[in-house]
Amino acid sequence: xxxxxxxxxxxxxxxxxxxxxxxxxxxxxxxxxxxxxxxxxxxxxxxxxxxxxxxxxxxxxxxxxxxxxxxxxxxxxxxxxxxxxxxxxxxxxxxxxxxxxxxxxxxxxxxxxxxxxxxxxxxxxxxxxxxxxxxxxxxxxxxxxxxxxx
Numbered sequence: 001x002x003x004x005x006x007x008x009x010x011x012x013x014x015x016x017x018x019x020x021x022x023x024x025x026x027x028x029x030x031x032x033x034x035x036x037x038x039x040x041x042x043x044x045x046x047x048x049x050x051x052x053x054x055x056x057x058x059x060x061x062x063x064x065x066x067x068x069x070x071x072x073x074x075x076x077x078x079x080x081x082x083x084x085x086x087x088x089x090x091x092x093x094x095x096x097x098x099x100x101x102x103x104x105x106x107x108x109x110x111x112x113x114x115x116x117x118x119x120x121x122x123x124x125x126x127x128x129x130x131x132x133x134x135x136x137x138x139x140x141x142x143x144x145x146x147x148x149x150x
Contacts, residue, residue: 035086066108078108
């Protein structure tokens, strides 16, 4: 049975919710899978994320690359989600992600992109559909629309 040597793995209570994680890791560690976290940013320099992080996949539009780093210290949800998904396993530090060999990228959607122009929002969502989720099969193009009402 595969079990990474990270000291906090046994404290990761959520693994029991998805089944026998060591048996799952015998067959699947996320190798060859890319995951993009659209949230409040991802601290790509975090010791348990840096080894799996691919900054070359950051969202770009009209020659501008949008950094995925959280804007302030309270922005930690995206980093936590990225860690649950793909913290580096077998590095003798921290914990391990469910898919600890997956490649991670972040988009600071909540504190950066969604406050931009409708064109940038459409480009970010369209980029997700065309690029990041292209292996899921046919998908419809998303267009962000303002919600008007009471």
